[in-house]
Amino acid sequence: MKLLVAIILTALLSFVCGLYLPWWSIAIAAFISVLVIPLRGGKAFLAGFSGVFILWAFLAWWIDVKNEHVLSKKIAEIFPLGGSSFALIIVTAFIGALVGGFAAMSAGFLRRK
Numbered sequence: 722m723k724l725l726v727a728i729i730l731t732a733l734l735s736f737v738c739g740l741y742l743p744w745w746s747i748a749i750a751a752f753i754s755v756l757v758i759p760l761r762g763g764k765a766f767l768a769g770f771s772g773v774f775i776l777w778a779f780l781a782w783w784i785d786v787k788n789e790h791v792l793s794k795k796i797a798e799i800f801p802l803g804g805s806s807f808a809l810i811i812v813t814a815f816i817g818a819l820v821g822g823f824a825a826m827s828a829g830f831l832r833r834k
Contacts, residue, residue, distance in 0.1 A: 723758055724768055730754040731772025731821060736780075747773050747817060748824035755828035762829050769825025774818035781810040 734750035742749075751769035760768055785793045785806055793806035802808040 723760060724764055727754055727758040727760055727765075727768035727825075728772040728775070730758060731769055731825065732776040735773055735776050735821065739780075744817075745820065747777075747821050751821040751825040752828045755825040756832065759832050760825075760829050762826055765829030766822040766826040770818045770822030773821030774814045777817040778810055778814035781813050785810060 731751050731754040734754055735747040738746035738750045751773060754772070755765045755768060758768075781793075790806045793809050794804055797806055797809040798804045800809070800812075802812070
């Protein structure tokens with residue numbers, strides 16, 4: 722139950738921080754969420770990773786739908802993704818999720834001491 726609450730809190734804090742702060746504020750949000758809801762290393766990483774992955778995948782998909790896949794297809798052609806906008810969304814979400822996961826895991830290790 723704590724894991725699910727931490728995932729939701731990470732996603733909400735990341736969204737709010739993303740409105741006013743730079744993209745890397747997701748790390749601060751994931752860090753704070755695991756400080757508030759204490760989790761250990763692996764579960765903390767999973768909470769930060771999942772929360773940011775779900776949020777960034779949804780936001781990237783929403784932006785992609787709004788501009789009718791124009792920009793994502795052009796960017797996906799630059800990278801070796803075969804022009805797939807879906808693959809670009811997954812890669813984008815994965816990179817953000819790694820940042821959130823490692824920040825949350827850092828908070829989990831900090832609470833341990």
